Every structure is written in C-alpha cells, then in structure tokens.
Amino acid sequence: MKGRIYVFLKEEVLDPQGKAIEGALSSLGFKEVKKVRACKYFDIEFDDKDLSNPEKRLEEYAKKLLANEVIENFKVEILTKQDSK
Amino acid sequence: MRATVVEFLGSNCDHDMIYFSKEVLKFKTEVVWYSERDLKNPDVVFLPGGFSYGDYLRPGAMASRTPIMESVIDFAKKGGFILGVCNGFQILCESELLPGALLRNKSLTFICDYVYLKAENCDSPYTKKINKILKIPIAHGDGNYFCKKETLKELKDEGRIAFKYVSPEGNIDEKWNFNGSLESTAGILSKNKRVLGMMPHPERACEKILGSDDGKLIIESLISFAENG
Numbered sequence: 001m002k003g004r005i006y007v008f009l010k011e012e013v014l015d016p017q018g019k020a021i022e023g024a025l026s027s028l029g030f031k032e033v034k035k036v037r038a039c040k041y042f043d044i045e046f047d048d049k050d051l052s053n054p055e056k057r058l059e060e061y062a063k064k065l066l067a068n069e070v071i072e073n074f075k076v077e078i079l080t081k082q083d084s085k
Numbered sequence: 086m087r088a089t090v091v092e093f094l095g096s097n098c099d100h101d102m103i104y105f106s107k108e109v110l111k112f113k114t115e116v117v118w119y120s121e122r123d124l125k126n127p128d129v130v131f132l133p134g135g136f137s138y139g140d141y142l143r144p145g146a147m148a149s150r151t152p153i154m155e156s157v158i159d160f161a162k163k164g165g166f167i168l169g170v171c172n173g174f175q176i177l178c179e180s181e182l183l184p185g186a187l188l189r190n191k192s193l194t195f196i197c198d199y200v201y202l203k204a205e206n207c208d209s210p211y212t213k214k215i216n217k218i219l220k221i222p223i224a225h226g227d228g229n230y231f232c233k234k235e236t237l238k239e240l241k242d243e244g245r246i247a248f249k250y251v252s253p254e255g256n257i258d259e260k261w262n263f264n265g266s267l268e269s270t271a272g273i274l275s276k277n278k279r280v281l282g283m284m285p286h287p288e289r290a291c292e293k294i295l296g297s298d299d300g301k302l303i304i305e306s307l308i309s310f311a312e313n314g
Contacts, residue, residue: 071186
C-alpha cells in the first residue's frame with residue numbers, strides 16, 4: 001500500500017521560505033500572487049496485511065516523527081491499495 | 086564535576102564541547118555515541134551543536150529519537166543537569182524536554198556572529214553568577230525560537246527564560262534579535278530549571294584568546310549551584 005503524509009506549518013507560524021518564494025514569484029512578474037505557504041509531503045510504501053486501519057497507522061508515523069505538532073499540522077491519504085509494481 | 090558529551094551522526098561542535106569540558110572546566114569528561122544507552126554517570130550532560138542527521142526532516146528531529154536520548158530523558162526526569170547548545174537545543178525541543186521549536190531564521194540566512202545576551206532570571210543554576218551582558222557567538226540557520234502564546238506566558242511566569250538577545254548595552258532591540266526569535270528569546274529552562282537549551286555557543290567563548298570567555302560564566306554558575314545550592 002502507498003500513502004502520503006502532508007506536513008505544513010500552522011497558520012500562526014511564520015513561514016520565511018514561503019515568503020521568499022512569494023517574493024520570487026512576484027519578481028518574475030506574477031503580480032497576482034498574494035501569499036505562498038511552503039509544505040512538504042512524504043510518500044510511503046508499506047505492508048498493510050496486518051493493519052486494520054492503515055490510515056491511522058500513517059497518522060502514527062506523522063505524530064511520532066514526521067510532524068512536530070508544536071509548529072506543524074498534517075494530513076494523511078491512501079494513494080494506492082495495492083503495491084504498484 | 087563529571088560531564089558526558091553526547092555525539093550524534095553529524096555533530097560538529099562535539100570537540101569544542103569536549104575541550105571546554107575537559108581542558109577549560111577540568112571536568113572528568115566522558116564521550117558517548119548516540120547508539121549507546123549508558124550515560125556513564127555524569128553530573129551534567131552536554132548536547133553539542135552541529136547538524137545531526139544533516140538537519141533532515143527538522144533540525145534535531147532524528148537525533149531526538151536515538152537510543153541515547155531515552156537515557157538523556159530518564160536523566161532529566163531524575164533531576165540531572167543538561168545543557169543543549171545550538172543543535173543540542175533543537176534536540177531538547179524535539180525531545181519535548183523543553184517546550185517550543187526552533188524555526189528557520191527570519192532572514193532565511195545562516196548567521197555566524199557575536200551576539201549579546203542578558204540573563205533574564207538570575208536564580209537558575211546556570212545564571213546565578215551572571216552579573217553582566219555576555220558576548221557569545223551564534224552559528225545557525227534555524228534558531229528562531231517559537232512557542233504558543235500560553236507556553237510563552239508560562240515560561241515568563243515561571244522565570245524560565247534564561248537568556249534574551251540584547252544590544253551591547255543590554256537593551257531589547259529587534260535589530261539585535263538576529264534570528265527573529267519570539268521576544269528575543271535565546272535560551273530557555275525546563276520546569277525544574279536544570280535543563281538549559283540555548284542557541285549561542287558558550288563553549289566557543291571560553292578563553293580570552295577566542296575573543297570572549299563569557300561562556301564560562303554559565304558553567305561556573307552551575308558549578309557554584311551544584312556545590313552550594
């Protein structure tokens with residue numbers, strides 16, 4: 001099974017990277033750009049044959065390691081049910 | 086005193102810390118590897134600066150989940166003294182031994198420079214002997230301290246802000262808050278004030294020939310606290 005975990009900074013946390021990208025887009029002539037927030041995602045292949053709730057498992061990955069909930073929120077999704085070989 | 090310096094993959098200020106501990110402070114100094122579990126019975130644990138795990142994921146995130154950190158967390162629970170500097174501070178936050186997080190510097194640039202620090206609460210083990218503005222270097226890209234409003238209030242109410250970035254004269258000024266930290270916070274303490282995390286490097290300001298020996302005052306405070314309470 002393949003899952004994806006999105007990790008993004010909380011709204012109240014300053015995102016200097018997003019700010020810099022915002023400035024760069026604007027200087028390229030995309031004047032309509034108002035705000036950019038950068039985020040990251042992780043694609044994870046895992047063996048789900050013993051998992052009753054794979055989505056919950058992905059949440060555990062996020063809580064234990066991938067997201068720091070002091071500054072970040074996360075969202076998980078299942079991409080493919082079977083190994084895409 | 087007995088000190089243990091923990092080395093992680095990618096620590097690069099470990100030898101500065103070992104020199105500080107062994108040669109300057111004359112501590113009996115042990116060095117332990119991240120994959121070990123035995124801290125070798127120290128009075129104080131030093132978590133050095135550097136780029137553990139290449140800062141992958143988030144600075145300090147991977148290091149905080151290594152075997153030795155389980156022992157460091159136990160040591161903290163038993164009231165042990167821990168000083169985390171720079172990446173060591175990031176590791177302490179990621180381990181939840183200290184609240185909050187260190188974000189990318191506001192300028193998005195790596196900053197290597199001297200900063201001036203004011204000890205905010207002179208009743209902690211690390212600050213009781215500090216009676217002047219300290220001149221200590223920083224070298225980091227992710228030192229922008231952030232925490233929730235409620236956490237900041239708690240830190241202030243409990244006297245747990247150890248150091249703030251100030252001007253050479255000791256005034257709070259955004260110009261001297263290089264990395265954009267919340268309320269110029271440069272270092273914070275745990276609830277029992279025995280765990281200190283700070284972005285500036287006291288071990289790089291431990292002899293006059295380095296440009297400053299103000300960093301020594303922090304550990305001299307600790308020695309005095311450990312001996313006299």
